[in-house]
Amino acid sequence: MRCSRCAAAVPADSLDVECPACDGLLELVASLPSKRGDTLRELFATRRGAIDGPDASGVWRYREMLAACADDIVSFPEGNTPLVSAGTAAHWAGCLTLRVKHEGLNPTGSFKDRGMTVGVTHARRLRARAVACASTGNTAASLAAYAARAGIPALVFIPAGKVAMGKLAQALAYGARTLLVRGDFDACLSLARKAARELGVYLVNSINPYRLEGQKTIVLEMLEQCGWHAPDWIALPAGNLGNTAAFGMALVAAHACGLIGRIPRLLAVQADGAAPFAHAFDSGFTSLRPVTPNTVATAINIGDPASYDRAVRSIRETNGVVTSVRDEDILDAKAAIDAAGLGCEPASAASVAGVRRMVRDGIIAPDDDVVCVLTGHLLKDPDIVVRFHEHAREDREAANPPRPIDPTIDEVKRALDRR
Numbered sequence: 001m002r003c004s005r006c007a008a009a010v011p012a013d014s015l016d017v018e019c020p021a022c023d024g025l026l027e028l029v030a031s032l033p034s035k036r037g038d039t040l041r042e043l044f045a046t047r048r049g050a051i052d053g054p055d056a057s058g059v060w061r062y063r064e065m066l067a068a069c070a071d072d073i074v075s076f077p078e079g080n081t082p083l084v085s086a087g088t089a090a091h092w093a094g095c096l097t098l099r100v101k102h103e104g105l106n107p108t109g110s111f112k113d114r115g116m117t118v119g120v121t122h123a124r125r126l127r128a129r130a131v132a133c134a135s136t137g138n139t140a141a142s143l144a145a146y147a148a149r150a151g152i153p154a155l156v157f158i159p160a161g162k163v164a165m166g167k168l169a170q171a172l173a174y175g176a177r178t179l180l181v182r183g184d185f186d187a188c189l190s191l192a193r194k195a196a197r198e199l200g201v202y203l204v205n206s207i208n209p210y211r212l213e214g215q216k217t218i219v220l221e222m223l224e225q226c227g228w229h230a231p232d233w234i235a236l237p238a239g240n241l242g243n244t245a246a247f248g249m250a251l252v253a254a255h256a257c258g259l260i261g262r263i264p265r266l267l268a269v270q271a272d273g274a275a276p277f278a279h280a281f282d283s284g285f286t287s288l289r290p291v292t293p294n295t296v297a298t299a300i301n302i303g304d305p306a307s308y309d310r311a312v313r314s315i316r317e318t319n320g321v322v323t324s325v326r327d328e329d330i331l332d333a334k335a336a337i338d339a340a341g342l343g344c345e346p347a348s349a350a351s352v353a354g355v356r357r358m359v360r361d362g363i364i365a366p367d368d369d370v371v372c373v374l375t376g377h378l379l380k381d382p383d384i385v386v387r388f389h390e391h392a393r394e395d396r397e398a399a400n401p402p403r404p405i406d407p408t409i410d411e412v413k414r415a416l417d418r419r
């Protein structure tokens, strides 16, 4: 590993995920695979549909592109998520066609599983006494499951009162030691970093470079599903910026290996209430000003993103754009995605809300080929769904309220006839 700030070398079998000299983030140093273009594409194609082993995983199938060892893996398997039409949600976004890559269909319901299989496999290889993460919920759920599979104790730091019900339930159920920290996500992350430094537990946050290796495969699998024809745009929600960083790394590598002929543009979308990356983009990335985050999209409620530097690189290398959207727009986008039969958690819908904004601003053309990444499953945050549908908002009636009835056929008939 190499420090991204001072370039110090750190052995790959170290428990450190930060530079011991300067606290900078570490990067894995790896060379591109010797195979290229068609040879690589055919290799990946022959593995598709494998019933077990590393090839059955939508992460480890692409192992030539990952700086991680694929022996003795902790795998569910994960990935293998569908790339499908957004259906009626395309119209909502103002696109002629729109596709979504549904990462909510991973084993624990979010893309975090892709990084976790790599991170926990590495933790087991290092014989870590415990693994830990700070989390807005999904990382905790994923770590709890993979640590249980690996037989390693898990410690998760969650901001008290700011985590969606489904995620908290998962962390408890999978047996993680769940600490509800009085503070926000950023406070959780600095505490987890301290625990890693002082107590020797292995940190599997998105600052962990092995996590990012796994997350690169969201893009690799998507490109394969596109027949290796790169779309014009890939839109994703942006919080701690691990995914934004990983996507850029994957796209640059896929292009360098001849897997794709051109690099799609990234659209990273934040919530207005937690948009330090979007503000930095607007000022030409001259500086990052952390904010006190406040958005309903808990998975991107982050004010001081850890992977900022490498995410800036991703946006630059992909000629990307960073924008932000209001909470109302996120919830409306979510309702459109849900009503299309796809379903996702609030943060995921930021991608589609961001595309709508970019179409309106004339940055994305209605006939551009756009793929939105849906990062998490609908059932992660059931409270917000029920609230949205049961209650009216200033600008509208209750969306789809459940209706109590007497057990008579007349009541059923009335429901059937209602427009």
Ligand SMILES: *Cc1c(COP(=O)(O)O)cnc(C)c1O
Pocket: 110, 111, 112, 138, 139, 206, 237, 238, 239, 240, 241, 242, 243, 244, 299, 300, 345, 347, 348, 375, 376, 377
């Ligand atoms: C973690 C997460 C995000 C944010 O991803 P970053 O890599 O932190 O930017 C977005 N959506 C969901 C559902 C997540 O779990």
Ligand SMILES: [Zn+2]
Pocket: 003, 004, 005, 006, 007, 008, 019, 020, 021, 022, 023, 024
């Ligand atoms: Zn350093």
